[in-house]
Amino acid sequence: MRKTYVLSFFIYVISLLPFWAVYVLSDILFVVLYYVVSYRKKVVKENLRGAFPEKTEKERMKIARQFYRFLPDLIVEAIxxxxxxxxxxxxRMAIQNPEELERHFAAGKGIVGVTAHYGNWELGIHRLSLLTDNPVLIIYKPLRNQAVNTIYNAIRSRFNAIMVPMKQTLRKIVAYRNQPHISIFVADQTPGHADSDYFIRFLNRDTLVYTGAERIAKMTGFPVVFCHIDRIKRGHYSCTFTTLVEHPEQMANHSITDVYNQFTENIIRQKPHLWLWSHRRWKRTPKP
Structure with missing residues (x-):
């Protein structure tokens, strides 16, 4: 508990710095991560090589360096x-089309929101919470480090977002199913074999994916809306909502999962450096 308080206080003190100062810290952190400790460079190179075999090594290295330049900004912005x-x-985050959510809310519906580890998804939690008075449920995979998990859940819920551990998703959404709300799934995480057995082709590789968002959508009939968070310039983002599926109950099994993962891949290919390449996304392989 003492460790949690100390870490929380340290994060709070840094967060009080003006943006120009935290970006100075980011510039220093870039040098440390990229040149000194070579943070997960092997993972990043392997991921990029598998995702973009058509690109030259020089082109992939350029994406890697752009990613490492963006990653420290993401860290200090999260703080x-x-x-x-x-x-x-x-x-710092412009909403391009809030009416896309409002039309579903006006119809008395909940929304199954899907997004990815792309752009500043953490800032997106705050922005979405401030966009609507309807409940905002953030479905998350608990971290192994309990202290960090507690601190970041407290930060994410500052503007009344409701943090929902993945294993409690169904129970929580059922509790809100009779009122307009949005539940957000970060859909590009890596499940264990016990959590999913569905593989797709994603960025040129067989990829194990979660199907929970699809199951919830088909069970409730809630539309599936993608939240695309793009980076405009340093410290400034935009969010665009796209309804991918209006009537999920009419969709074939796995087709919703296919649709939003393909949508995610298309976005990543536009600006690849904004995706979390240091994540060990392909550590699961299909069983024989």
Whole structure:
């Protein structure tokens, strides 16, 4: 418990720095991660080689360096979320089409929201929470480090987002099914074989994927909406909502999962450096 308090206080103090100062820290962190400790460079290179076999080694190295330049910004921006004001959140993430959510809410529906580890998905939690008065449920995979898990859940829920551990998803969504709400699934995480047995072709590789968002959508009939968070410039983002499936109950099994993963891949290919390439995405392989 003491360790949690110390770490939380340290994050809070750093978060009080102005943005220009945290970006100075980011510049230093880039040098450390890229040149000094070579943070997960082998993983990043392997992931990029598998995803873009058509590119030259020089082109893949350029993407890798751009990713390592973006990653420290993502880290310091996540820390800044600890004390950032609501006004600053709105100023730094523009919502392109809020009416896409409002039309579903106006129809009295819940929304199954899907997104990816792309752009600043953490800031997206704050922005979505400030966009609507309807409940915002964030479905998350608990971290092994309990102290970090507790701290970041507290940060993510500052503007009333409701943090829902993955294994409690069904129970929580059923509790809200009779009122407009949105539940957000970060759909590009790596499941264990006990959690899923469905593989797709994603970025040129056989990829084990979660199917929970599809199961919830088909059970409830809620539309599936993708939240695309793009980076405009340093510290500034945009969010665009795209309804991928209006009537999930009419879709064939696995087709919803296929649709939103293909949509994710198309976005990644546009600006690949904004995806989390240091994640060991392909550590599961199909069983013989």
């Amino acid at each position: 800044k979320m600890r004390s950032i004001s609501a006004e600053s959140v709105k100023r």
